[in-house]
Amino acid sequence: MSPDFWRRMLRSFLIWYGIFAALLIVYALAGRVSLQDLAGRLVEASAFAAAMSVVLYLVWYLSPRKVDSGPRGIVVTKADEILLIPWKAIASFQISRTALPGALHLELHSGEEYALSLASGVRPAEIIKELEEMTRAQA
CATH class of the missing domain: 2.30.29 (PH-domain like)
Structure with a gap:
């Protein structure tokens, strides 16, 4: 696979992971997520970020x-x-x-x-x- 593919996927992953992590931190500060659960939730956020990156890459790739x-x-x-x-x-x-x-x-x-x-x-x-x-x- 081309370096452009990996660059696009990594950039998308980091953006989505940053968004999800920021939301988790806000929820933790608001008391909706306990601080003990934060590490596990960040792992889940990375899985969601990877899934969003793949979906958005497919949308880009399949767009005419x-x-x-x-x-x-x-x-x-x-x-x-x-x-x-x-x-x-x-x-x-x-x-x-x-x-x-x-x-x-x-x-x-x-x-x-x-x-x-x-x-x-x-x-x-x-x-x-x-x-x-x-x-x-x-x-």
Whole structure:
């Protein structure tokens, strides 16, 4: 599994564990949870935090990626993340229909590469026309 996966899971776990631990401390100070039970409850809080991290990762992973074009470039949104690929940064592009439903491969001047899935109803000629107009690059 990628380091990004572990980083996302750890960050989510720590946030949820912090929230649950803070709630437990407030309940302990209010007298609803005894101080002797606090250690056991913190272990339970870690289990709930791990479960919440997994659930939220699955929601993020299964959320669709939406690709739009705007005046400044190509905008890719997925769950709570936004990626802007400026028109001027695109060095070359290629539309591939070898794998269904198809993919738009972008290579940037910085050397980065992006492969964006295309929906089955997308018209490749329109995408090529817009990319050529906005980037002055050739397919």
